[in-house]
């Protein structure tokens with residue numbers, strides 16, 4: 001079994017439900033910069049992320065963006081496709097390359113009707129996603145730029161176990177809703193403290209514990225919302241996917 005196969009939601013599904021779902025899952029690559037769907041699109045698929053990171057970005061009419069939520073191997077992208085009103089205000093964009101198990105939204109919708117436990121798990125996940133979005137709003141409004149960057153890096157580190165990310169200033173600016181100079185000052189502040197190194201478009205976490213200390217409460221709160229809906233740690237060794 002390969003670590004790339006793992007998704008936290010699929011891993012905790014009852015075996016009978018998972019067996020019905022598995023034939024509809026197709027492994028797909030997620031390349032950095034890929035847009036899975038854009039604001040205004042109808043969403044025809046759902047993606048159970050198994051590695052990498054996808055952002056749900058909110059967008060202004062002028063094209064400015066800010067990340068409302070980050071989804072990694074603990075979650076799924078594509079709820080609009082299973083809702084009765086299929087449409088979205090978010091752009092779902094890959095920030096860190098990886099893989100996902102993709103399924104047609106209509107297949108997933110049919111599965112939900114047959115599996116009450118699956119429905120409840122997705123409801124719990126939706127609730128956790130809402131809480132993440134609410135906390136990110138608070139963070140972006142009230143917390144310092146360096147804390148917002150620390151929060152993103154810590155959550156990204158948890159989801160990928162990577163200590164380094166290839167991210168240009170422009171990409172970070174689009175995620176955090178800052179100017180590029182704001183990103184420079186936030187990264188500079190963390191770098192001066194010896195917590196990260198940011199050079200040639202690559203951010204490396206040097207001191208994870210120190211980064212946690214420098215971060216606001218948002219990292220802790222968002223982490224707790226994630227662990228609340230998964231009975232086991234999202235990166236557990238459980239893996240039923242073999243497709």
Ligand SMILES: [Zn+2]
Nearest residue numbers: 139143216218
């Ligand atoms: Zn915060």
